[in-house]
Amino acid sequence: MSSTRVQIEIALGALFVVLAAVLLLFLGFEEEDALASALDTQTAEKIEVGAHLFHANCARCHGEQGEGLIGPPLNDAAFFTTRIEEVGWPGTLEDYIISTVAVGRLVSTRPEQWPGEGYPAMPLWSVDYGGPLRNDEIEDIATFILNWEESATDGVVISVDRPPAPSSEDPLARGKAVFGAYGCAACHQLDDAGAVGVVGPTLNGIATTSETRLEGYTAEEYIIESIINTNAYIVEGYQENLMPQNFGDQMSEQELSDLVLYLLSQE
Amino acid sequence: MGLMQDVRDFMALDGDGKRNQISQMIDDRVRIITAGLSLKELRALVRGDAPTERPNPRYKVHVASFIAHIRPKYYQKASTFFTHTFRFGYMSTLMFFVEIITGLILMIYYVPSPAEAYGSILDLQSNVMFGALMRDMHRFGAELMVVFVWLHLFRTYFTGSYKGERSFTWLTGVFLLLVTVFLSFSGYLLPWDQLAYWAVTIGTSMAEKGPMGNEVNLLVRGAPDIGAGALLRFYLAHVILLPLAGILILSIHYYKVSREHGISLPAYVEETDLPKAEVKELKRRIDFIPDLFTHEIFLACVSIFLLIVYTAYFYNAPLETHANPLATPLDTKAPWYFWWVQGMLKLGDPTLMGVILPGVFVVVLMAIPYIDRNPLRLAKNRPFAIAYGVFWIVALIVLSYMGLPEYGIETPPAVRIMQDLAPEEGVGDLRAIPFEQLEPGSYVVNETDPDDLPDELAAVFTEYQDRINEQEELGRLPNAQGLLFITDWQTDLKRVILRIEWTDTETNAPKEYEHEYYLHRDRRR
Numbered sequence: 001m002s003s004t005r006v007q008i009e010i011a012l013g014a015l016f017v018v019l020a021a022v023l024l025l026f027l028g029f030e031e032e033d034a035l036a037s038a039l040d041t042q043t044a045e046k047i048e049v050g051a052h053l054f055h056a057n058c059a060r061c062h063g064e065q066g067e068g069l070i071g072p073p074l075n076d077a078a079f080f081t082t083r084i085e086e087v088g089w090p091g092t093l094e095d096y097i098i099s100t101v102a103v104g105r106l107v108s109t110r111p112e113q114w115p116g117e118g119y120p121a122m123p124l125w126s127v128d129y130g131g132p133l134r135n136d137e138i139e140d141i142a143t144f145i146l147n148w149e150e151s152a153t154d155g156v157v158i159s160v161d162r163p164p165a166p167s168s169e170d171p172l173a174r175g176k177a178v179f180g181a182y183g184c185a186a187c188h189q190l191d192d193a194g195a196v197g198v199v200g201p202t203l204n205g206i207a208t209t210s211e212t213r214l215e216g217y218t219a220e221e222y223i224i225e226s227i228i229n230t231n232a233y234i235v236e237g238y239q240e241n242l243m244p245q246n247f248g249d250q251m252s253e254q255e256l257s258d259l260v261l262y263l264l265s266q267e
Numbered sequence: 268m269g270l271m272q273d274v275r276d277f278m279a280l281d282g283d284g285k286r287n288q289i290s291q292m293i294d295d296r297v298r299i300i301t302a303g304l305s306l307k308e309l310r311a312l313v314r315g316d317a318p319t320e321r322p323n324p325r326y327k328v329h330v331a332s333f334i335a336h337i338r339p340k341y342y343q344k345a346s347t348f349f350t351h352t353f354r355f356g357y358m359s360t361l362m363f364f365v366e367i368i369t370g371l372i373l374m375i376y377y378v379p380s381p382a383e384a385y386g387s388i389l390d391l392q393s394n395v396m397f398g399a400l401m402r403d404m405h406r407f408g409a410e411l412m413v414v415f416v417w418l419h420l421f422r423t424y425f426t427g428s429y430k431g432e433r434s435f436t437w438l439t440g441v442f443l444l445l446v447t448v449f450l451s452f453s454g455y456l457l458p459w460d461q462l463a464y465w466a467v468t469i470g471t472s473m474a475e476k477g478p479m480g481n482e483v484n485l486l487v488r489g490a491p492d493i494g495a496g497a498l499l500r501f502y503l504a505h506v507i508l509l510p511l512a513g514i515l516i517l518s519i520h521y522y523k524v525s526r527e528h529g530i531s532l533p534a535y536v537e538e539t540d541l542p543k544a545e546v547k548e549l550k551r552r553i554d555f556i557p558d559l560f561t562h563e564i565f566l567a568c569v570s571i572f573l574l575i576v577y578t579a580y581f582y583n584a585p586l587e588t589h590a591n592p593l594a595t596p597l598d599t600k601a602p603w604y605f606w607w608v609q610g611m612l613k614l615g616d617p618t619l620m621g622v623i624l625p626g627v628f629v630v631v632l633m634a635i636p637y638i639d640r641n642p643l644r645l646a647k648n649r650p651f652a653i654a655y656g657v658f659w660i661v662a663l664i665v666l667s668y669m670g671l672p673e674y675g676i677e678t679p680p681a682v683r684i685m686q687d688l689a690p691e692e693g694v695g696d697l698r699a700i701p702f703e704q705l706e707p708g709s710y711v712v713n714e715t716d717p718d719d720l721p722d723e724l725a726a727v728f729t730e731y732q733d734r735i736n737e738q739e740e741l742g743r744l745p746n747a748q749g750l751l752f753i754t755d756w757q758t759d760l761k762r763v764i765l766r767i768e769w770t771d772t773e774t775n776a777p778k779e780y781e782h783e784y785y786l787h788r789d790r791r792r
Contacts (some may be wrong), residue, residue, distance in 0.1 A: 003315025006557050009565035010313060016568040020575055024397075027579055031396050039393040044789035047760055049588065051785035135382065136589050150758045163709065163752035163764050173777065 043143060050144025053137055057125070060186035060197070061116060066148055069186055070199045070242060071122060072114040075148045097142040102126035102135070115239065117198065162250075175262025178255045182247065192266060200243060201235045207267045223260050227251075302332035312557040325556040337518065338555050339525035345549035346530035347559070351426065354566060355419035356524075359447075360517070361567055362412035365574065366450075367510065369405040377457065379502035381495050384459035385589045392586075399583075404574060406584035409451050411574075413604050416447045424635070424656050427644030428531035434636030436528070439520040441633045446513045448604055453505035455602050456498060461692055464590035465599040467501070468493055469609065473621040492592065534644035587692040596691040597682070598672040610669030680738040681767040681780035688731060689765070689784055694791055696727050697763065702788040705753050705761050712736075712749030735767060744769040759788040 055064065062068060066075030073079060080093065087109060089096045104124030108116050116122050125131040126138060133141075162181055176193055179185070185195030189202040210219040210226075214233055217225070225232050228248030234240045251259070277288060297306050303324045304312070311319050318325060328335045345351065376395055378387045391398035420440065423429055429437035456467040471493065475484045489496020524530060535541075536549050553559060587596075601609045611620040631638070641649050668674060678686065689697035704721035712732045717725040728751055739747040744767070752764040766781040 006313075006315035006561045009561045013561075013565040013568040016572040020568075020572045023572075023575060023579070027400070028396070034399070035393050035396070038399065040789045041791055042389055042393055044759075044787035045791070047757070047787050048785040048790060051756065051760060051762070052783070055783070134589070136386065144757070147757050147760065163750060163754075163766065170777075 046140045046143040047147050049137070050140035050142070050147075053133070053141050054144050057133070058141065060183060061122070064183065066145065068114065069183070069244065070114065071116050072110065074145050075152055077152045077154045080149045080152050094142050094146060097145055098138055101133075101138045101141060102131075103129060104131075115199075115242075171258045171261045172265055174255075175258035175260070175265075178251070178259040179262060182251070182259075187243070190266065199238075201238055203263065203266060205267060207264045219264060220260060223263050224256070227256065227259070302328045302335065304328060315557065325554060328556060335556075337522055337525060339529065339559070341552040341554045342530055342559060343532060343550045344553050345532050345536050347553055348533065351533045352530060353418070353422060355415050355422050357563065357566060358570065359412060359415040359419050360521075361570055362408050362415060363513065363517070365408045365571070366405060366412060369401050369408065370506065372401050373405055374506060379457065379499055381459055381498055381590070384457060384498065388458050388460075388586060400575075400579055403578040403582050403584045405454075407578050407582050408574065409454060413447055413451050416444055417604075420444060421656070421660065425646070425653065426531060427534060427646075427649060427652070429636045430639065430642060430644060432528045433523075433531065436520055436523045437636050438633055439516050439523075441629070442516050443513065443520060444632075445629070446509055446516060450505060450509045450513065451604065452602060453501040453509065456493075456501045457505065458586060459498065459590045461587040461590055461594075461596050462585060464493060464592065465595055466601050467497070469599065469601045470605055471497075473608070473612075473617065476618040477622040477626075494592075531644075534646070538643060538645040538648065597678065597686050598690070600670065600672055603667070606668075606670030607663050607666035608670070610666035610671075610674070613669055613675045679780075680743045681769070684731065684734045684738070684767065685765050685780070685782050687734070688727060689763075689782070696730065697765075697784065698786055698790065699792045700724050700727060700786075701792070702759070702761070702786070705763065705786060707753050707755055707761070710751040710753075712747075712751075731765070739769075742772070745772060746770045756785065761786050 054062075054066075058071075060069070061071035062074055063071075067073050068076075083089075084091075084093055084096050087096075100122070102125060104120055105116065105122035106120045108114055108121035111121070114121075123131070125133045127134055179190070179193050179195075184190070184203075185193060185197055187197040187199035188195055189197055189204060190206075191204055195203075206223070207219055210217075210222040213235075214222050226243075230243040230245050230247075231240050248256075277285065280288060294305050297309070298304065301309065305319070305324075307319050308324060311317070312325075326340050329338060329340050330336065373391070376387055376391045376398065378384055388402070391402055395401075423437065423440065452467070452470060456463045471484065471487055474480060474487055477483060484491070487497070487500065488494075489500050532550070536546060541549075600606065608621060608625055611624060614620050639649075639652055641652065643649055646653055687695070689695045700723045704724045706721060706724065710720070710728055712728075712735055715728070717729045717732075719725075720728055731749060731751060735744065735747050735749045738744040747767065747769045749768075750764070750766040752766070754762050756762040763784045763786060764781060765784070766779060768777065768779045770776070771778050
């Protein structure tokens with residue numbers, strides 16, 4: 001090789017080192033913003049995972065929109081402003097949520113209002129104690145719940161848009177889908193729909209029981225009233241004010257009709 | 268007493284005397300550090316001038332210095348031609364050093380436990396200055412290293428540079444290939460995401476099918492399934508065992524090249540009738556100090572600059588969702604350098620296809636110098652070897668294609684459509700729709716007019732519609748109906764439901780497949 005080649009390579013090599021240094025300096029100036037943006041993306045994706053987990057595990061007691069069913073609401077302003085003070089929790093709300101989800105609740109702190117599933121009122125979820133969820137999944141659920149803070153109002157307004165029920169020709173199939181879509185399985189047992197809820201009365205054989213349950217009511221009337229005017233009659237041994245009272249507003253005529261037909265088929 | 272006397276003697280000298288004394292002292296120090304090169308000599312090296320002393324002090328450096336002893340004194344000119352080596356061996360080694368440096372930095376932040384590994388990677392990318400760059404460089408550098416090692420193997424094969432005295436060098440080279448591939452594979456598991464977990468599950472499941480499969484499986488995983496034991500063992504293999512083995516074998520490999528038999532000459536120099544003067548010129552010595560050394564540094568500067576540019580602007584190391592041993596994602600596949608094995612597994616018995624045949628392949632690869640009795644290296648003098656090499660490259664490519672999930676795996680049509688639009692891992696067309704364009708509503712296939720929808724939503728809806736109609740026409744989704752339903756769910760979060768209903772081809776019962784997706788404004792698009 002000639003001497004010129006050595007000199008050219010040294011010069012070019014030095015040039016590329018300088019370019020690399022300048023590039024890294026440039027990237028360094030943008031790095032803080034890049035890190036913040038990466039954190040936003042990670043949080044966004046945690047919320048997405050949390051939403052999915054909430055829907056699969058928590059909605060049956062706390063409601064699809066955190067409005068509260070047999071478990072307390074997580075979507076109202078009180079939860080974000082006064083709850084931890086109310087219970088005397090010394091840490092952050094996030095830690096409160098994570099610890100509650102991880103360990104569950106043996107006994108409800110507000111049993112008249114939110115009895116949960118009895119004993120334990122809320123199951124434990126963390127794998128550390130034998131539950132089904134990893135700790136990062138519990139953190140994702142907490143991140144999802146905390147995302148309600150911005151929109152939380154005094155008293156939760158439930159306005160869940162549901163997808164139209166499957167357009168089956170068979171009203172019983174449609175009715176079964178309505179049963180699933182409106183979360184009846186959270187509280188009621190119905191073998192045909194794979195529902196194992198214990199908060200409300202069993203619906204196995206409801207077609208037969210409802211014929212004679214209330215005097216002056218046909219089976220159909222009883223079922224319809226149970227759905228749209230829930231507090232009119234409470235079966236003995238069960239609590240009032242637990243069943244959501246706005247199914248009448250939420251469901252369409254067709255959905256209600258299909259659901260009733262489906263329940264009337266459960267002999 | 269001696270020191271005071273030296274100082275007195277020094278002060279007694281005149282101006283010139285003092286200058287000479289000082290430069291003599293500096294010269295001595297420099298010679299000690301550089302193993303024999305004076306300051307003047309260093310200057311001559313940088314200028315590309317001839318040696319300033321006789322005998323030439325530059326060769327002695329290779330004997331006297333530890334770092335320089337493994338480097339060659341010189342190579343013959345033709346063996347340094349770019350078109351002969353393509354610098355593949357050099358680049359493989361450079362990538363190894365890049366991996367070591369970036370790896371050492373990553374080790375500061377990474378935690379090798381299933382509970383914390385994934386979180387430490389997230390932290391690295393959102394909370395550590397240049398963390399993402401380090402990780403991207405490490406990941407991409409690993410891919411490049413595997414590529415360069417394979418290319419180096421092919422080059423050495425096709426130039427016939429494994430024959431005669433180089434046969435043992437070839438053998439160590441194949442071991443280095445194995446070390447490289449397993450370095451990459453062991454590192455693959457460390458992020459502990461779905462990609463890592465399931466790719467390694469596929470890879471290590473083949474260990475069970477080999478001889479003493481149960482024991483090997485337990486050795487590799489520390490338990491019947493992949494968990495904390497496997498992660499720690501893979502981590503230790505990745506950061507200690509394999510790098511040490513790699514450095515040891517690389518030293519043996521490289522020492523033979525640099526100090527024993529040199530880089531091979533292109534075959535035409537030795538095996539064709541060239542004029543003597545030309546041959547003499549082609550065999551002229553190119554010294555390491557300064558020529559080859561300068562060239563290496565130059566290549567390193569350019570390569571690392573290009574690597575930083577590429578990884579900073581055009582590459583993102585993949586990170587899927589957290590590893591979930593209970594849920595195998597659709598379209599799971601092994602790392603790309605193992606696709607050929609995954610392809611072979613689709614051909615027959617796992618033990619034969621996954622263990623025995625790949626094992627035979629590796630053994631044959633090692634034995635090539637001993638099987639090939641032809642002493643000639645020029646391509647036209649070894650047609651069988653060349654054909655054999657081309658055949659194996661083509662076979663590897665074909666088998667790698669067969670390893671992809673697109674080949675030979677039937678997915679039910681409704682599942683396939685939704686997986687393609689919104690894959691379980693990754694982004695996909697549905698999730699790439701800008702958040703504002705996800706207008707809440709109910710969009711029914713073959714009823715809703717896509718023109719009423721915002722552009723990207725319309726494009727995805729049309730694709731959804733076309734795919735469903737296509738499957739209906741093929742008779743695989745009779746009476747198909749499709750729904751795309753978008754609703755506001757939370758601040759900056761929308762829920763999308765895809766549902767496909769059809770009539771079962773055999774029982775005529777109504778069937779449905781539904782999937783819900785939650786899309787946040789700030790997610791990756």
